[in-house]
Amino acid sequence: MTTYRILRLGARGDGVAEGPLFAPRTLPGEEITGTPDGDRLTDIRVVSPSPDRVRAPCRHFATCGGCQLQHASDSYVAAWKADQVRVALRIRGIEAEIGPVLTSPPASRRRAVLAARRTKSGALAGFHARASDQVVEVPDCQLLHPDLMPAFDAARDLARAGTSRKAGIAVTATLSRAGLDLAVRGGKPLDGPLRLSLAALAERHDLARLAWEDETVLTRRAPVQVFAGVPVVPPPGAFLQATAEGESALVAEVLALLDGARQVADLFAGCGTFSFPLAQRAAVHAVEGSPEMIAALDHAARHAQGLRPISHAARDLFRRPLDATELAGFDAVVIDPPRAGAEAQIAEIARSRVPRIAHVSCNPATFARDAAQLLAAGYRMGRVCVVDQFRWSSHVELVAGFHLD
Known part of the structure; x- marks a missing residue:
């Protein structure tokens, strides 16, 4: 297997070897082996690690595409x-x-877009794998605020209730003063039975608000954000x-x-x-x-x-x-x-x-x-x-x- 030297990091956080060839989860100065696949390297093994390399704090880092730089020290990333x-x-x-x-x-993100889809045995909710539509579950995510983590369970139920096996949904999950505020994109069209299912789901997961596409299905509590002491209720999925x-x-x-x-x-x-x-x-x-x-x-x-x-x-x-x-x-x-x-x-x-x-x-x-x-x-x-x-x-x-x- 050919040896490569990582010259720099690209704008998306991938190591860049001569070519250019892009090598995810590598750092400048490292010697690696890998297999070229187009402009990327696969089957990467680090032969000579950088002094800035650290053990990733999250056990999902190798499979999840949500983070790109957990293998680098905080001082290096900064x-x-x-x-x-x-x-x-x-x-x-x-x-x-x-x-x-x-x-x-760590554990401070109060807003994230989750991916969810149905499976033969139930549903998956997490983040997409890198450069893939595969959903990776992340029960020990080190990025999200602990109070946002229950959104994954709600997203699984949303996928069961409102998707087919051929399509996934994107769930914008926001932590508000009143609890979870969820906005869903990509699901089935709203009809009477789905509305009833979503209302029951919102109760079961104690959601503050649930929106489906461009419609608010249920607001149990106003999902307040506070700016300089002023309470504001943003529209579903707002920035x-x-x-x-x-x-x-x-x-x-x-x-x-x-x-x-x-x-x-x-x-x-x-x-x-x-x-x-x-x-x-x-x-x-x-x-x-x-x-x-x-x-x-x-x-x-x-x-x-x-x-x-x-x-x-x-x-x-x-x-x-x-x-x-x-x-x-x-x-x-x-x-x-x-x-x-x-x-x-x-x-x-x-x-x-x-x-x-x-x-x-x-x-x-x-x-x-x-x-x-x-x-x-x-x-x-x-x-x-x-x-x-x-x-x-x-x-x-x-x-x-x-x-x-």
Whole structure:
């Protein structure tokens, strides 16, 4: 069997040997043997391990595709994630200070998408195996919050009740103040008997809320999330920061960057992750593409006390970004776009010359593209804060501030 040397880690956390050939669960500097299969190596055996290699804390790591980097030390993963940001910026000709990486602890994930399917003898629920539609059960998962773990049992019952053997379901499981909040995609069409089965299932598993496709089947208790002391009931399956610790770190950094601002635009606002903390000290205009999330934010804002004014709009910021004229009245912007970034909206922000910007991103490459636009318009960029709330994954999140002199 041929020997290979791992040169670096790729963006998805795989080791990369000359070729390139990708070798999962390997680290730079390691000598391995393996069998080429297209651009991947299989039957991998580590001959010479890296000093950064550790024993994976989860017994499911070898089969589950949920984590990519449990075989690397925490210090190595943090340095690698910081370097992912550094390299993405350098590709755009940008040098930046990267602050300490803030990593969420094990067993802290409060939101995850579970896979479930029926079998001959019952049902399976877990995560997909790497690059596969095979469902791997993970009863000892070291990633999820303990209070989220019962969602696996509920997902099995959901698969039994609402799927055929030929199809699986995706169950977005969120931990709320009132318990489990589940939203299902990919199941059978809702009919009378299925509704009755799902209602009984929700009672049996003590679910706070259960949604099936785009319909809420049952709400037994309002699945509340709390942002800066304000209770919010998001729509089923709505975006939520993956860990409470990660959310706290992101919010703290945004508040520090925009300290003293009086009028803030919160773009891609979701249900108010940043809007409500900012509204403790500034008037906020929240803009989000999902009308349902804006409705949840609006309802919470109207019942909250002690906040500055919060206005809002449901608007697709990709097709219709706030233009420079609309942004002229703000002295700060926070923007938290999805992985595609916000190229059109960033261009309008740059034209507006708004004095301060807090840019939250989950993709170093699109962040670097957006940062280059702002720097070309005369902004200066401060320290980049990397927040690792997707522990043991290749996922990287960050916050950076921009200001005009």
